[in-house]
Amino acid sequence: MPVLRRSFSTTVLWGEDMTLKECYELNGSDYEAALSRLGSEEVMDVIVTMFADDDTFSVLKSCIAEGNIEEAQRAAHKLKGVTSNIGFGLLASSSTEILGALRNNDIQAALAILQMTLSLYERTVAAVKAYCEQKKAASEKKSHS
Numbered sequence: 001m002p003v004l005r006r007s008f009s010t011t012v013l014w015g016e017d018m019t020l021k022e023c024y025e026l027n028g029s030d031y032e033a034a035l036s037r038l039g040s041e042e043v044m045d046v047i048v049t050m051f052a053d054d055d056t057f058s059v060l061k062s063c064i065a066e067g068n069i070e071e072a073q074r075a076a077h078k079l080k081g082v083t084s085n086i087g088f089g090l091l092a093s094s095s096t097e098i099l100g101a102l103r104n105n106d107i108q109a110a111l112a113i114l115q116m117t118l119s120l121y122e123r124t125v126a127a128v129k130a131y132c133e134q135k136k137a138a139s140e141k142k143s144h145s
Contacts, residue, residue, distance in 0.1 A: 017134065017138075018127075018130055018131050018134045019131075020041055020044060020045055020048065020131060022131075023048065023127045023128060023130070023131040024087065026123070026127035027088060027090070027091075027120070027123055027124035027127045027128075028089075028090050028120075029087050029088045029089055029090065029124075030087060030089060031087070033087055033089075034086065034087025035087075037085075037087060038085075038086075038087070044086075044087075045135075047085070047086050048086060048128055048131065048132075049128075049132055049135075051082065051086055051088075051125075051128055052125065052128045052129050052132050054082060056075055056078050056079045056082060057079060057121050059071075059075045060072060060075035060076055060079060060098070060114065061114060063075055064102075064107060064110055064111050064114055065111075067107055069102055069105060069107060072102050072107075072110065073099060073102045073103065076095055076098045076099040076102055076110075077099055079091070079095040079098075080092055080095035080096050080099055083095055088124060090120055091117070091120060091121060091124060094113060094116075094117040094120065095117075097113045098110050098113045098114055098117070101113060
């Protein structure tokens with residue numbers, strides 16, 4: 001089974017006016033492919049905003065730590081679907097690898113892949129949350145004008 005061999009810094013740099021495209025670029029995702037698949041930036045914005053509060057990765061971590069393969073498979077499958085739909089390809093690939101390991105009842109491989117994926121996940125969530133915070137601040141600024 002292939003193992004994800006990417007290393008990402010958890011440091012995320014952004015300006016005050018982060019665009020959705022920059023959010024995608026910060027986590028190594030293909031903005032144009034996601035836009036083509038989802039149809040509009042408005043749809044992307046809604047889904048990305050929801051991802052910021054999604055707890056599936058935490059559930060996956062807990063299930064793997066507890067050795068609960070069945071629930072871990074559900075969480076990995078959900079994470080794979082969410083990240084695939086949203087266009088976060090690197091996370092989707094990692095989720096696919098984790099799911100494959102779990103389907104083979106290899107909890108140790110799933111744990112190893114999950115640990116390698118953690119910094120990518122943290123970087124992605126940081127970029128998404130920064131985008132959401134910037135968007136909220138811009139909206140509040142606009143309403144006070």
